[in-house]
Amino acid sequence: MKSYIKLVNFEINRFIKIYVSLLVITLLSQFIGVIVTSSSFMNRAHEVMFEQNLSESGYLHKFGGIDFTDISSTLWFIGPIALCIVALIFYSFMIWYRDWFGKNTFAYRLLMLPTARISLYFSKASAILLFTFGLLAFQILILPLENTLFESLILENFLKTRMDVSVILQSNGILGIVIPPYFSDFLISYGIGMMFVFVLFTSILFERSFRLKGIVLGILYFIAAVLLFLSPLFAMANETVPDLYPEEIFALFLVLGILITGASIAIGNWLISKRVLV
Amino acid sequence: MKQYISSILLVCLSIIIIGAYYGIMIVNANDFPEYSIKTLEGHESEMKDVSLSGFVEKEGMNTSVKITSNETLYLSNQSSLQRMTVYNDPRIEKLKKEHRSFMRGKNNIYSFYQDADFIAYAETVYKPSSLDHSYKYVFNIGLLDLASDKDISFELGVPGEIFNSISVLDVQLIQSKLKVVTKNYMYTNTGMDEAEVHVYTFDLGNQKLLNDEVIITPQQVKMGYDVINSMEQNPSQPQKSIIFIKRPEIVNQSEGSANTTNKAAIFEYVYDKNHLKTIELPESLTDRIVTSQNYVNGDKLYVINHDAKGLHLTTFTITNQTITNDQTFPIKSVGTETFPIVIKNDRVYVLATNDFEENNSSNLPPQLFIGEMKTGKTMYKGEVIPKKVDQKFNTKSLVLYSLEIN
Amino acid sequence: MNATFNNRDPVYLQVVRYFKEQIANGNLMVGQEIPSRRELAATMKINPNTAQKAYKEMEEQGLITTERNFPSKITRNENILQSVREELISAAVDSFVQSIRPINVPIDELLRIVQEKYSQESSKEGL
């Protein structure tokens, strides 16, 4: 346990510089987005009002106002979120491969630590999870600041509606998925996410253990896990399977999720303690 | 300790911020107003059995609400799982609880028949045939014997031509035969809906289709035949007949010639006689029936219209083909909207909802009206208002759409 | 202490021989403390096990004495020291004779040359 915590801490420290850069990029991009979008909206509004000789209310009647959804749908806003997601997915691979590649084979050191090797597996998974939650927390933290800035840049009358954080999160497709409105949904989404991290890790360990053959095994394992997890959906589409109640489907997904997670951890444990190569 | 600073910050901030966010969300979800029905007229005891359902909107989120004389019940603090079923028909949910295995995949309340001994189910499903993989409608029929808890189910192809879609109007079990009334839409070249009403009779013991009868032809349907909804709370209960209304055609005056179909009539299909009976309606109902809300309860046909004067409710007794009651209740409404209405125990209950459409500027709270059928007297009038004034919730936040009398 | 060893003779015997030479030429005095096994291994760049074996051999031959918890010392037994000297001289002379004999030098001439060379080497070393 103690060495697990040390390893998690170690993994976090290893990525913290890039991670902080991601946060800074998000912060800058979103704030610049707020400023650029709102000031260009106000400029355009004044221009149009001047050219067409419109009053404020005339303009608003004709063109409408602005609200935070106009900000949160811009690339300034969505871009860094997408970047963070891609970066974390990419790092889910790199968190393993960086220990093997290059002339410094840190994998030797890690695998020779006097601790159960599954701690490595868990520490890497925990690090990914913490990075993800950190990003969510950061977004939730800066959103009200961005909203305040936005409302201060837009003249009161041009503001369609005032929105608070939860409304902003739900009004935006990507944000609504990333930070779901209900805590139970949050647990479900990130539970599924975590399951796929484990599946991915085990696939990577297949590759690290059996190399060329392992690539095939890893990909097959990943596909099998995905298909198995989605099998209730196939069952629902199948005529011969009796119709299931929503709670049964939910239970099925839950059982499958636990099963796949458990299997991934068990196989991962076997691979990392018995089969892995350096 | 210094080396742990990033991790500690990351863990703590994540937990605190995400925790706080969902904490606020949960508090907000509980932060819905309590509503009460404020009596404007009449005596409160009249409305103690009334429960009103709808939803409250807050910041783009809807949550279901049930308002009774003494409490406001929200369904928002539900888990994801509960939210999956909360919008389902409560009558179906009740059946599902009682007959879990039989009720699998059965969702349409109009497809059910239920009496003391049996639950029957008939629906039409569009699926590929096992022979040539062309899609066709089939009947999916099930019967549950409540005494033995045994059930049978079978599938039978819908005979005849290929239909565009089929909807089940009613299912009845009459003398061990299953009667399924459907409205079958046909493929047309004109793009117009063309439909006919069938009654299919099944022999459940031998799992065979005994009879397929067209009771209302496409020509008749085109002229305007509708099923009259039962006032009963549960469409699955035994009925001896199904009633259709024929709305009179709007006569093209320039044609000149008098049209005999230009007369309101109802058709009663009596199940055990396999017979469609035409019952003419009095002249006084003819022009009203075009826009009316119509309900059947037993042998009573209620014809309901709204206008500036109020709610005009006429009771037509089918067995002796006479108007037995005719009252106007003072419920004013804009346009031709239809309100949820329940007639029970010589009372008419009306939920005068506020407006669904955004651009309607009327900002009145929903009203509950209870009138006495016999005398037309207003027994109760009240409005649904929040107990406390809350800026976040104006009257538009509350949308009620159904009314139940327990 | 510096010695070079060949790869074909057992290293421990070469160490013993080195010590004998040092005793014979007086670099190691009677009763003098000698380095620990480890120090010896480190300075001579040999395996500590080999050093150990060399010391054991020297103890058996009586060249060094080891009392519990004390560093090993060169023996005070004059007889042994004398025999070491004799052994070395005799071995060196043996090999010298063996290599000079094929040349067939008269013994007088040989002794004269030896005397000259030997005093030259000694005076060089003296510088």
Next chain:
Amino acid sequence: MIEVNQLTKKFGRKKVLDGVTFTANKGEITCLIGINGVGKTTTLKAIMGLTPINKGSILIDGQKINKSMYEKVTFIPDAITMLPQMTIKQAMQFMRDFYKNWNQERATELLTFFKLDEKTRISELSKGNTAKINLLMGLAIDVDYILMDEPFSGIDIFSREQIAEVFTSHLIEDRGVIITTHEINDIEHLIDKVILLDNGIVLKEFNTEQMRQEEGKSVIDVMREVYQG
């Protein structure tokens, strides 16, 4: 004692090790010599559980390798096992964090002996110094056995001398050492035991002093006989 018994390892269809059997004792320096092939390194990795084996058994003081064994036996590969961005100090801190029997005193002693500065980053080290740090990381754990893969290959003469000096010092004493090499010159006098490997099998196993005494042959003589004759 490390007992390697009938160790067989295949890469694909090729047998890299085919029934390799030998023992390495505590307090001795055992040298795995092979002039080519990957067998030597694979053997060390197999002992450390860093590569699965197809057949055979490996016992360290009678036990199979497990997590607590890593406090008893350590492996020094020919590549540096620390992150390039770490300073030597951080690398030592890492070891100290994870190994109960990390001996900081000895680490400091080695650092002084190698004349290295703990503020230096791993990435800034020369090849010779990298090898020294590698050695330091292994030697500063109080282990019973040390396995080293080619500690002398590809580094400068002075670093080689320094490393060789470590072998004869108290840092090694009483521990069991297995080193691999393809080049014997520098260390001929340092080793107790030689295992000659070729094509995945043990060609000859002998004690160096015994070989010199009984047959008057140097290690190279034996190698010549075995590999060429």
